[in-house]
Amino acid sequence: MVNKEGRQGLTLISPTLLYALLMLAAPLAMVVTFSFWTQDYLEVNTTLTLNNYREAWSQPLYRVLIARSLSISLIVTFVTVILAFPIAYYLSFKVTRRKSLWLFLITVPFWTSYLLRVFLWKVILGYNGVLNTAFLELGFITEPLTFLLYNANAVVLTLAHAWAPFAILPIFVALEKIDRSLLEAAEDLGDGPLRRFFRITLPLAMPGVIAAILIVMIPTVGDFITPKLVGGTDGLMIANMIQIQFGKANNAPLGAALAVTSMVIVAAISIVIFLTGKRLGGRVK
Amino acid sequence: MSVKRNKPIIELNKVTKSFGTFQALKGVDATIFEGEFFSLLGPSGCGKTTLLRMIAGFEEATSGTIVIGGKLMTGIPANKRPTNMVFQSYAIFPHLSVGDNVGYGLKTRKLPKAEIAAEVEKALKMVDLGGFSDRAAHELSGGQRQRVALARALVMRPKVILLDEPLSALDKKLRDQMQVELRNLQRSIGITFILVTHDQEEALIMSDRIAVMFEGEIAQLASPEELYRHPVSHRVASFIGVMNFLKATTTVADDQEITLNIPSLGTVSVPASYMPAGMDADTVKTIGIRPEMLTILFDDADKSTCRVEGTVTSTMYYGDMTYYSVKLSDHDDDVTISMRNTAGRSIVPAGGLVQVGWGVESIVLFK
Numbered sequence: 001m002v003n004k005e006g007r008q009g010l011t012l013i014s015p016t017l018l019y020a021l022l023m024l025a026a027p028l029a030m031v032v033t034f035s036f037w038t039q040d041y042l043e044v045n046t047t048l049t050l051n052n053y054r055e056a057w058s059q060p061l062y063r064v065l066i067a068r069s070l071s072i073s074l075i076v077t078f079v080t081v082i083l084a085f086p087i088a089y090y091l092s093f094k095v096t097r098r099k100s101l102w103l104f105l106i107t108v109p110f111w112t113s114y115l116l117r118v119f120l121w122k123v124i125l126g127y128n129g130v131l132n133t134a135f136l137e138l139g140f141i142t143e144p145l146t147f148l149l150y151n152a153n154a155v156v157l158t159l160a161h162a163w164a165p166f167a168i169l170p171i172f173v174a175l176e177k178i179d180r181s182l183l184e185a186a187e188d189l190g191d192g193p194l195r196r197f198f199r200i201t202l203p204l205a206m207p208g209v210i211a212a213i214l215i216v217m218i219p220t221v222g223d224f225i226t227p228k229l230v231g232g233t234d235g236l237m238i239a240n241m242i243q244i245q246f247g248k249a250n251n252a253p254l255g256a257a258l259a260v261t262s263m264v265i266v267a268a269i270s271i272v273i274f275l276t277g278k279r280l281g282g283r284v285k
Numbered sequence: 286m287s288v289k290r291n292k293p294i295i296e297l298n299k300v301t302k303s304f305g306t307f308q309a310l311k312g313v314d315a316t317i318f319e320g321e322f323f324s325l326l327g328p329s330g331c332g333k334t335t336l337l338r339m340i341a342g343f344e345e346a347t348s349g350t351i352v353i354g355g356k357l358m359t360g361i362p363a364n365k366r367p368t369n370m371v372f373q374s375y376a377i378f379p380h381l382s383v384g385d386n387v388g389y390g391l392k393t394r395k396l397p398k399a400e401i402a403a404e405v406e407k408a409l410k411m412v413d414l415g416g417f418s419d420r421a422a423h424e425l426s427g428g429q430r431q432r433v434a435l436a437r438a439l440v441m442r443p444k445v446i447l448l449d450e451p452l453s454a455l456d457k458k459l460r461d462q463m464q465v466e467l468r469n470l471q472r473s474i475g476i477t478f479i480l481v482t483h484d485q486e487e488a489l490i491m492s493d494r495i496a497v498m499f500e501g502e503i504a505q506l507a508s509p510e511e512l513y514r515h516p517v518s519h520r521v522a523s524f525i526g527v528m529n530f531l532k533a534t535t536t537v538a539d540d541q542e543i544t545l546n547i548p549s550l551g552t553v554s555v556p557a558s559y560m561p562a563g564m565d566a567d568t569v570k571t572i573g574i575r576p577e578m579l580t581i582l583f584d585d586a587d588k589s590t591c592r593v594e595g596t597v598t599s600t601m602y603y604g605d606m607t608y609y610s611v612k613l614s615d616h617d618d619d620v621t622i623s624m625r626n627t628a629g630r631s632i633v634p635a636g637g638l639v640q641v642g643w644g645v646e647s648i649v650l651f652k
Contacts, residue, residue: 181372184372192364204380
């Protein structure tokens with residue numbers, strides 16, 4: 001039984017729903033289906049098989065790539081959230097006037113394309129880049145540093161910068177929602193600023209922190225532009241391999257199996273993080 | 286009933302507070318005594334909450350000093366003051382259980398766990414919430430939250446408990462009940478309570494003494510009875526209950542008696558002791574009489590009562606009471622008369638001529 005209001009609601013969301021089904025659910029279903037098929041040179045053999053998964057899970061190369069993707073993404077997440085928290089905190093607690101201007105400024109990096117921002121890091125970190133030139137001119141170094149670019153660190157740096165606003169905003173919102181009288185109550189009951197932060201502010205900001213972690217971690221595991229442009233060979237991640245399988249290697253089923261595998265792993269990690277956060281943080285009503 | 290005058294617990298000396306160019310407090314002097322139930326009463330924006338927050342340590346005084354328990358509080362933060370606050374919003378920590386909320390401050394004091402649990406249970410019993418320790422904060426009703434907030438302050442055994450409009454969020458019935466409970470609790474434990482309220486009835490019911498504040502200043506500091514009977518100004522008189530004002534001028538005054546010409550009542554002589562401090566006979570411009578001090582006289586009334594004729598302009602029926610608006614003369618606005626409804630006495634309708642009885646002893650003199 002759907003009442004009038006319910007029908008209205010369905011009508012309103014149906015374009016979006018249709019779009020989501022077509023553009024999200026259908027490709028997802030295709031990828032999953034593909035992962036059980038086999039590529040026979042130019043044709044696809046549609047006999048169901050687990051061979052792709054066997055290969056994806058047993059080949060050391062793929063394992064290394066998945067492990068590296070996860071570790072890079074976790075480091076990026078950690079760095080981003082740790083750096084975003086003080087900014088969000090400052091915005092929420094110390095900025096009293098022109099808060100919206102500050103928020104607006106935080107979104108400024110989005111005005112340029114993601115690709116352009118990655119390239120900018122290349123310009124900054126490169127052999128003849130901004131950093132090396134500056135250090136040479138200042139006499140800190142005698143020849144350009146080569147460890148800046150084309151490795152996992154460069155990937156972490158670039159991704160952390162690109163995703164910072166996504167981490168700042170949910171934490172900011174969570175901090176904004178904290179009733180300031182709770183902080184006064186904690187102080188009134190004898191807590192100094194530090195104890196109060198760990199007993200009240202942080203637990204109550206936890207939903208925002210968890211959101212930030214998930215928002216940054218999930219897409220960065222699958223990022224392939226940044227590792228391709230600044231990652232070099234030991235900065236390559238699983239998404240690059242998936243791209244290769246779908247493209248040059250012409251083995252879409254294997255690519256699909258790798259994609260599904262990393263998707264399952266990310267989902268599992270997300271659930272663990274979500275549950276841990278729920279236990280650590282506050283039930284915010 | 287006089288208040289036992291114990292040692293002073295809080296001394297406010299010329300306390301001022303400015304926010305930018307706005308002066309929230311303009312030099313407040315007051316002494317609050319140990320074991321007292323003290324109320325700061327006033328309309329919103331009068332500075333009462335600011336003053337309470339300054340005692341708690343959330344705001345610094347712009348000038349003047351606050352002394353609590355003999356110690357100067359200047360520069361001492363809220364977490365190091367011997368006061369605890371019950372917030373208007375209750376400020377119950379949403380991520381903690383009732384027990385952890387109440388035991389919050391004891392944990393900061395690093396008491397052993399078992400001792401904390403025992404103290405928490407004791408405090409919860411005091412506010413009739415025994416056994417609620419494991420409840421989640423969001424399972425509580427408004428009244429229960431209020432009790433938890435109170436228990437959280439009580440458990441700290443502070444010198445002073447500060448209450449910032451603690452009952453304003455409760456419905457009328459619950460509020461009436463909590464007023465009595467709070468009063469009884471304060472009496473039995475003997476901790477000084479300072480209550481901020483804009484509800485004059487609440488202040489009258491609960492307090493030993495009340496400071497009525499207007500625009501950052503204490504207009505009058507007195508016991509509830511004194512405040513009601515002898516308000517020092519028009520403003521205090523109309524803020525505490527209802528007061529009828531009638532024009533008056535002094536005709537003769539000596540050490541014994543003041544004779545007043547009151548157009549609506551006639552010539553009246555009152556004892557010189559009625560003159561409030563700081564006023565002299567020439568400055569009397571109005572007199573005040575409370576609605577319950579005026580009566581509508583029926584045929585069975587005592588013939589010796591002072592009386593004046595008036596016309597009923599409107600009536601308001603409250604069940605137990607009837608409020609009459611009565612025009613006494615063209616010189617003054619209609620007066621309000623409250624009459625207890627008794628069996629067999631009908632309500633006088635608007636337009637009816639009535640005899641209004643009054644007594645000299647109920648007259649208050651004003652500038």
